[in-house]
Amino acid sequence: MMEQEIVSKVNALMARGFELSEKDLVPTARLKEDLGLDSLDAVDMLVHLEESLGSRIEGERLMQVKTLSDVYGLVKEAAASKS
Amino acid sequence: MKKRDAIIIGSGISALTCALLLAKRGKSVTVLEQYKKPGGYLHCFSRFGERFDTGAHYVGAMDPGHPFHTLLSYLGVYGEEEFVALDPSGFDEFHFPEFTVQMPKGYPEAVARLSELFPHEHAAIAEFFTLVRQAVQFFPTYEFNDSMQELPMQHIFETSLATVVRRLTSNPRLQCTLFAYCGLHGVQPDDVAFGFHALVVDSLVRSPYGLKNGGDALTQKFVRQLEALGGEVLLGHKVVQLEIRDQHIKRVVTEAGAEFESEWVISAIHPKATFALCDDVKVFSPLFARRLEALKESVGLFGISALTTDTSLNPLRNYYFFESSDPQRFLLAGEADATPGVVFLSSARRVPSENRIQPINLHSPAPHTWFSQWRESAYAKRSEEYKSLKLSLAENVFARVEQYRPGFREQVTRFATSTPLTNLHFNGSAEGSAYGLYHSIQNTGPRAIGPRTKVLNLLLTGQNCLFPGLLGAAIAGLRTSGHIVGIKPVLGELKELGANA
Ligand SMILES: Cc1cc2nc3c(=O)[nH]c(=O)nc-3n(C[C@H](O)[C@H](O)[C@H](O)COP(=O)(O)OP(=O)(O)OC[C@H]3O[C@@H](n4cnc5c(N)ncnc54)[C@H](O)[C@@H]3O)c2cc1C
Numbered sequence: 001m002m003e004q005e006i007v008s009k010v011n012a013l014m015a016r017g018f019e020l021s022e023k024d025l026v027p028t029a030r031l032k033e034d035l036g037l038d039s040l041d042a043v044d045m046l047v048h049l050e051e052s053l054g055s056r057i058e059g060e061r062l063m064q065v066k067t068l069s070d071v072y073g074l075v076k077e078a079a080a081s082k083s
Numbered sequence: 084m085k086k087r088d089a090i091i092i093g094s095g096i097s098a099l100t101c102a103l104l105l106a107k108r109g110k111s112v113t114v115l116e117q118y119k120k121p122g123g124y125l126h127c128f129s130r131f132g133e134r135f136d137t138g139a140h141y142v143g144a145m146d147p148g149h150p151f152h153t154l155l156s157y158l159g160v161y162g163e164e165e166f167v168a169l170d171p172s173g174f175d176e177f178h179f180p181e182f183t184v185q186m187p188k189g190y191p192e193a194v195a196r197l198s199e200l201f202p203h204e205h206a207a208i209a210e211f212f213t214l215v216r217q218a219v220q221f222f223p224t225y226e227f228n229d230s231m232q233e234l235p236m237q238h239i240f241e242t243s244l245a246t247v248v249r250r251l252t253s254n255p256r257l258q259c260t261l262f263a264y265c266g267l268h269g270v271q272p273d274d275v276a277f278g279f280h281a282l283v284v285d286s287l288v289r290s291p292y293g294l295k296n297g298g299d300a301l302t303q304k305f306v307r308q309l310e311a312l313g314g315e316v317l318l319g320h321k322v323v324q325l326e327i328r329d330q331h332i333k334r335v336v337t338e339a340g341a342e343f344e345s346e347w348v349i350s351a352i353h354p355k356a357t358f359a360l361c362d363d364v365k366v367f368s369p370l371f372a373r374r375l376e377a378l379k380e381s382v383g384l385f386g387i388s389a390l391t392t393d394t395s396l397n398p399l400r401n402y403y404f405f406e407s408s409d410p411q412r413f414l415l416a417g418e419a420d421a422t423p424g425v426v427f428l429s430s431a432r433r434v435p436s437e438n439r440i441q442p443i444n445l446h447s448p449a450p451h452t453w454f455s456q457w458r459e460s461a462y463a464k465r466s467e468e469y470k471s472l473k474l475s476l477a478e479n480v481f482a483r484v485e486q487y488r489p490g491f492r493e494q495v496t497r498f499a500t501s502t503p504l505t506n507l508h509f510n511g512s513a514e515g516s517a518y519g520l521y522h523s524i525q526n527t528g529p530r531a532i533g534p535r536t537k538v539l540n541l542l543l544t545g546q547n548c549l550f551p552g553l554l555g556a557a558i559a560g561l562r563t564s565g566h567i568v569g570i571k572p573v574l575g576e577l578k579e580l581g582a583n584a
Pocket residue numbers: 092093094095096097098115116117118121122123124125137138139140141142320321322323351352384386446506509510511512516517518544545546547550551552553554556
């Protein structure tokens with residue numbers, strides 16, 4: 001998957017899934033402090049991303065992500081490991 | 084209004100375990116149960132003058148010092164007179180068309196027995212059981228490990244049982260044998276996390292027991308103990324609403340209009356049912372709502388309570404009759420009009436008796452969709468068509484057993500049947516499922532729904548969200564209680580109790 005594709009996929013999920021405004025979804029946005037998401041939200045996001053990618057993201061790693069750009073990175077890895 | 088420390092919704096073994104653990108730590112606890120009897124799937128019922136169990140046929144880890152024994156002892160509800168050790172030379176007998184396996188008690192014995200059957204697979208068999216032993220070490224609430232340094236437990240929740248087994252062996256018959264216990268959690272080998280399955284295998288191989296006096300006797304012990312500690316179980320109290328203000332449950336409301344306030348609310352019913360009770364859904368994200376909506380349930384079971392004159396059945400052994408030894412198919416429910424892929428047979432009266440007539444249970448997988456057209460009709464008042472479907476399902480179950488035990492059908496003198504609709508009626512379990520939601524990798528370990536929720540004083544417990552089986556549901560109760568009273572001191576005490584047993 002291309003970088004841009006990942007970004008728009010994740011952003012669309014965040015916007016719809018957590019009712020966030022697209023303009024807040026910048027790579028440096030911190031999930032907790034800036035977007036108001038907690039670890040329960042992170043799990044829901046993980047499960048959803050895994051299902052749409054058809055590959056698994058290591059649970060422990062997702063718990064460690066801090067910013068939106070970390071999420072892009074994880075998704076990129078997962079998408080690469082699949083192909 | 085008296086404000087309690089905790090209200091618990093449901094009175095299954097998970098709820099009762101959680102209630103007792105809180106009460107032992109001085110919390111005031113009220114359990115609300117919709118039905119007129121406590122216990123959930125621990126219920127017994129009577130047919131033909133015999134007692135039958137709903138969901139308590141056998142359990143593991145019950146020798147002194149083993150986890151379930153320790154936990155029940157700690158709770159003050161263990162009674163030696165309630166349990167009976169199953170046959171150590173073979174507590175489960177798996178019948179496949181080409182071969183039969185008797186599972187013995189004990190790891191070395193299990194490895195030796197399977198190696199006799201599959202001589203070229205000895206290394207794979209030994210490795211499988213070693214991995215099972217290793218995996219359960221990662222469960223602090225099973226091995227009662229209070230040091231809980233951040234155990235790297237994730238990987239056993241990321242790998243499926245099928246992946247592990249296929250790496251060890253390509254022998255389809257051995258694969259089927261190692262997958263057979265999937266029947267006890269209802270999750271297919273490709274979907275279940277290895278660590279999750281390992282818990283079931285470990286508990287049974289270590290010390291399998293039957294219940295001598297049925298689940299009701301155990302429930303009574305729980306309720307008495309809870310009352311002795313100042314708690315209460317209110318029957319006929321169906322919770323219909325959870326009033327939410329500022330991300331907290333303010334009030335719990337029952338069908339009859341009774342209202343309760345508490346610091347904490349613990350729900351031991353299905354997460355979908357729990358969230359449907361909340362009057363403010365804005366606390367949940369659209370993504371969570373979608374996840375909940377998409378949840379699959381574990382399979383339902385068709386049950387037969389029967390009397391048989393077959394005296395060659397060992398009451399201290401369970402029997403599994405499989406249609407095939409094709410690992411891709413052997414656990415599937417099949418079609419309503421065909422002989423089921425698997426039938427489970429167990430004794431309803433574990434104690435051998437002089438009586439020539441034995442009560443037995445038979446179970447086979449039965450998706451709720453087979454019965455959905457009668458869902459809205461009233462219990463015990465369903466149509467002739469429903470009754471005739473039940474009769475034909477029963478004959479199909481008997482036919483599967485007959486394949487391995489010729490003459491079995493003739494020896495059944497009386498029988499009664501139950502379907503997922505029966506469970507729905509008495510228990511409210513989603514789709515009448517036997518084991519709560521489908522506990523695939525996507526819903527277990529770090530991905531589990533619960534115990535914590537977006538409602539800050541609402542916790543989940545039980546087989547509906549965490550672990551199925553009596554031991555699993557009890558462990559779920561332990562885990563959830565830890566969010567209120569702290570898990571470490573309790574695990575420390577359990578560890579000590581187990582070591583001194
Ligand atoms: C046919 C069958 C066979 C099984 N065999 C075995 C076995 O041999 N060994 C084993 O270990 N496990 C077995 N199990 C599984 C085991 O019985 C369950 O895992 C366990 O009992 C579940 O306990 P629980 O506390 O999670 O939930 P449950 O026992 O399901 O309790 C839920 C309770 O909540 C109540 N409730 C529901 N809605 C409301 C509401 N709105 N308000 C108030 N109360 C409500 C219900 O009435 C019920 O009492 C079997 C299950 C079935 C169905």
